[in-house]
Each structure stands twice: as C-alpha cells, then as structure tokens.
Amino acid sequence: MRIRFACLTALLLSGIALPAGAEKVPGALPPDAAPPATPPPPAAPTRQGRLDQLFTELKRERNEKAAERIAGRIWNEWNQSGSASIDLMMQWAQKATENQKFDVALDFLDQVVTLQPDYAEGWNRRATVHFMMKNYGKSMADIDRTLQLEPRHFGALSGLAQIMTETGHKQSALEAWQKVLAIYPMMRSAQNQVSTLSEELAGEGI
Template sequence: MNESSIQSFLENLKHPDEVVRQAATEALWRAWFYQKGDYGWECIQRSQVLFSAGKVSQAEAVLTELIRDQPDFAEAWNRRAILYYFTAQYEKALVDCQTVVKLNSMHFGAWHGLGLCQMALANYAAAIRAFRQALKIQPYAIDNQRLLLECTAKL
C-alpha cells in the first residue's frame, strides 16, 4: 500500500459516514499488520494463538523475537503492548506503545493503548493527552471520547 493510499484512509477516518470510516479503519489495520509481509503477519498470528491458549510467555517470546528481527515493525510492538496490558504489566505496555507512536505517529490503536496504560497507572492528565491524540486521528471513536471524559472527571 502506498503513502497516498494511507493518507486517504487516514482522512476517511474523519468522514461523517460510518461505513467509510469502518472501511478506512480496516484498511489501515491491514496495512499495519502486513507491513513486513507474510513473515510478520504469521508471527503475530502465532503469538495470538499462543496468548489465547494461555501460553503468555511463549506469545511474548514470539513477539520479542519478531521485534528483534524487525525493530521498525510498529505492529509487533503494538501487539506486545497489548499482551503486556492484558497481563497488567502497564509500565511495559506503556514503553511499547511509546515505541509504536514513534514509529507510526498515526497509529490510533497505540494512542488508545497509551491512554489505557496511563489510566491504569492513575496518570489521568497523561491519559487525557493520549486520548486526545487518538481523537485527532479518529474523531468519531466513541470509546476514546468516553475514556477522555472519565479521566477528566478523575482530575
């Protein structure tokens, strides 16, 4: 997928039509998952299967190896951040999310993840900043709107 297609999908995230936004969201996720071709996709899939089977340390090892092999693969970092978040390793998840947004500043999922981690760590001002950044990219994201309000109420 070329840069102009990516830019078009990012613009469509702001479209008033939900169908257009959903198609753009799916296209961006596809582009991010396949950034490193079949190799990257297969590793992410393998880690997800392991995680779903309760083999968390093995899933983490697959992602860590993928990151070692492909340190610029933002989605590998994002998937490991998700694993860390779901295992309540919020500091580790936070670091991985920060790496994702350095590699791909438009990764709305990582901005959302940053907000969730900051929220879990009771850093509400930082969570608000992350959710606002996610909303700049995906302004119709109801979850981020709700979480932003929740964090604001906790300040």
C-alpha cells in the first residue's frame, strides 16, 4: 500500500496523472481559445499622401540642393499618369516640343487632356507649349486648370508669373512668384524674380 501511495503521489506532483485542464499554466490559452489576431501591415502611402509629405519637406528645407532634390521627387509624382498610353503620348509630346514641332506636341497633349482630364501635368505641359508659341491666353487657361487640380503646382505658378512679366503686369507677376516661394521657399529663380520685381515696382512708386 505504501508503494502504491508513493507512486500516486509522484505522478500527481509531476502533473502526468492530472486530467487535461486541471492545472493552468500561467499565460497559457484555454484549449478552445483562438490565438490573438496579427495586426495587418500598415497600408502603403497613397500618391496624395506622398505628395503631402514631400510638400511639407519642401517648405521646411533650407538647403537649396536638398530642396531641388525634393522638388525633383515631386515632379516624378506629377509625371505619373497611371496610364501607359498617356505616358507614351507625354513622351512623344516632349520630344516634339524639344524639336520645336509645337503643333505635333499640341496634338498629343490635346488627346492627353481629353482622355485623362484629371491629370494635372497634361494641362501644365500643354500650357508650356502654348507659352512657347506665345499663345498666352490659351496658356493661362491651361494654367488655371492645372492649379484647380493641383494648387501647389509651382511649375504652373512660375509659368503664370512669366506670362504676367511678358505682358507687362509686374504686380501680378510679383504676386505669382510670391505664391511660388510660399510653396518652394528655396527656388532661386523665384527669389531673384521677387527681388528684381520688388525693386522695379518700388522705383515706379508702387
């Protein structure tokens, strides 16, 4: 009897003879409990989210070269239409513009803005071609559409400032360049233009 009692005591102490669930291990899950759900990975930032972050960095940056790199990344985002056919037409338009075949470039860009009217860079590129052809009214109309789609488009604002200068509207040109600097403080050309126009307007008694 003593031997049997000793064996039973040893089994109880070791846990081997205990029925399932009779003894709980600290931190252990019940047999029927599901493991905790793994949190999903964070979502990749959207294009708009990336642009918002880049514009924040651009406004904060005080090193000219670093700001230029940020601006380049913004241009890369702007250039992405999300459509292979639109991208191809943009490339053809760019090549035609470089070869001063402006009518050909406009044909491609007309198709771009028709097929994808919410693509701001298509309107901006067509505004640039109209500007090079000195079609200032048409260029301004396309700039206006660009800025409706992307109010922070410092390229379009720069184009507007140049048209105002070309047409003798110095005050409007100054205001456009100031808007550029509010978005991209380290743009050297905008800084120079603000300085020059401010001096000229002061000299004219304005």
